Structures are given as C-alpha cells and as structure tokens.
Amino acid sequence: MIQVKNLYVDLGDFQLQDINLTVDEGEYFIVLGPTGAGKTVLLESIAGLYPVKSGQIWLRGKEVTSLEPEKRNISIVYQDHVLFPHLSAAENILFGLKIHRRPKQELVKVLDWLSDLLGIAHIMDRSPDTLSGGERQKVALARALSTKPEVLLLDEPLSALDPETREGVQKELRQLHNQLKVTTIHVTHDFEEAIALGDHIAVLGEGCIKQVGTPEQIFHQPNSEFVAHFAMARNIFTGEVVERDDGSTVFRTEDTELEVVTDLRGKLHASVRPEDILISPEPLRSTARNSFCGTITHIADRGSTLYLTVNLPPDFICLVTRRSCEEMRLTKGQKVYITFKASAVHIF
DSSP states (O other): EEEEEEEEEOOOEEEEEEEEEOTTOOOOEEEOOOTTHHHHHHHHHHHHHHHHHHHHHTTTTOOOSSSGGGGSOEEEEEOOOOOOSSOOOHHHHHHHHTTTTOOOHHHHHHHHHHHHHHHHHGGGGGGGGGGGHHHHHHHHHHHHHTTOHHHEESSTTTTOOOOHHHHHHHHHHHHHHHHHHHHEEESSHHHHHHHHHHHHEEETTEEEEEEEEEEHHHHHHSSSSHHHHHHHHOEEEEEEEEETTTTOOOESSSSOOOEOOOOOOEEEEHHHHHEGGESSSSSSOSSEEEEEEEEEEEEEESSSEEEEEEESSSHHHHHHEEEHHHHHOTTTOOOEEEEEOOOGGEEE
C-alpha cells in the first residue's frame, strides 16, 4: 500500500535519512519516537507537504514523490486539531467537500454517516471553542474522513487529551479502524499507546529508523540500547556472553552473571523487563535459573504499581502491584530475592 524507499529530507538543521518503510493495505501502523525524532516530518513528507531531496514514496504501486498533496488522497489529523474557530462542527467537517463543490445531497449523507459513526450528532451546531478536547479531536477526525481518503495520517492525536479522555478516544480509534479498514499511520511518543493500537511499529530516532516490528518484537526483542530504553525495558546492561564449561550460557557483567538463552557470543547488551522479575522476601522455589539476593534502595510510586530498585549489584528495577508490595511489606533497605527466567533476558 505505502512504500517509503531510501527517503532523505533536508530541513537544514534537521534531516530524515535513509527511511525505508512498508505499510500494508488496511494496516494500523505506528511511528514511535521521542520529541524531535522527525515523526511529524516523516508524516508530512508522505502527505507531500515537504520536498523530498532523494528517495521515493509509493502509494498503491504508483510513485507519488513529486505529486501535489491534494492529488494523493491522503488526510492528516494534527494533535492541536486545527479547526476553524468561526465555523460550526458540521461546517468544519464538510469544509473539504465544499471546497470540491460536492452536491448538497452528498454533504448531508456524509455528515449523517460521520456523526453516527463517531457519536457526535449532538454537537454539530456548536463552535470549536465550546467543545471538549475529545470532541474537538472527533470533529477533526470526521473532517479527515469526510473525503474518504486512502490513507489517514494521525500526528500525536491523543497527546493533548487528559488520561481518561485519551483512553476513550484510543479505544474508539481502534474500533473505527476495525470498521473502516483505512490504512493508517499514527505517530506518537507514547509507548503504551503504540502497543495498544499498532499492528506494526517503527521506532524513529535522530532522523533514522531504529527498528521495525510487531508490538511484541519491539516490546520484548529490542535491537539496540535506544529501542530498549524507549520501550521501557529499564534493566539494560553491557557485558559479554560466554559459554561455561558445563555447557550453560551466561551474560557476564563486572558484577554478576545471568543465565541466558541465546546463540550470540561476545560483547553484547542484555535487557530484562521489570514485569518479568519476581520479587520476594524469601527465596522462591522456581525453575527459573536466575535468582539473586539484593537490597531495596528505592521505591517509585506509580499509583496502582510501584517500581522497586534492588541492588545486587548491579541495580535491577522490578515492577510490583501496590497490593503485592503491601502484602509482602516491602520497604526501602530490606533484603529481598529477585528471580527471573533465562529466557526473560534479551540479548542484543
């Protein structure tokens, strides 16, 4: 459906370099990265809003690299909605169709379809400044869908919303995509948002693609320190993978050895996700091959969950629920045992 081949965009003080992506027909594709990574530049390059210095953009087997934006049949929704303040919600939604002088009967039909689809029939006569953030986002989305685009581009669509509204709109985006099957590229800096929505994820950093994969692959199999940090692996170590005399394989740091399952050897990195680590005041009876005694040096409260830093050394960050923490009476300075499987250690 969408192919980006060796894309290079030069904005003077920032460049997108050697971008290669393939987005399948009907896919919900996430571009994930920190602020300043080039996510919006990539989105707008696909839309035709930036001149491409080199490389190609293909839509449905047709090269569109030099094609005008209005001829690409692509719609884009920005995080700040960009609604016309002097127009009603209905007038904002129909703006693109009116520009193309579509017949009145079609306008009525499209408005009825979108207001029903997004559940916004009750706000059609209201102006944008009287709408909530979630309602404005729905109006912007309806406007983007009114022209029935082949590709929908979403630029941080949830970042300006409060947590409760964000969760609701996120759910509606997934339901909407399941119903319409429109090919969607959604850029975000929020990893949880990417995991919840994406069929595939491209991690973008410093103007380059760092990794492309399924949410599972990005989450559990990061290919670099950059991706591991951004995927919140939290426990990331540098060391060496060696084979012991007994045939077992370990990842060796200056401070400890972790049993691992990998065919890789030599100087590498290892990551262990906080939620894959079991913590207990007493040694656990388990088949897991990594078990260590350490001291809790820090507790970071996140509401329903807590991150506990356990020093062996090195430091391991473990995730526990508030209830588990209270039941085990875990406190700073306490001796505890941490346990995790050899397969939970990702080597890259």
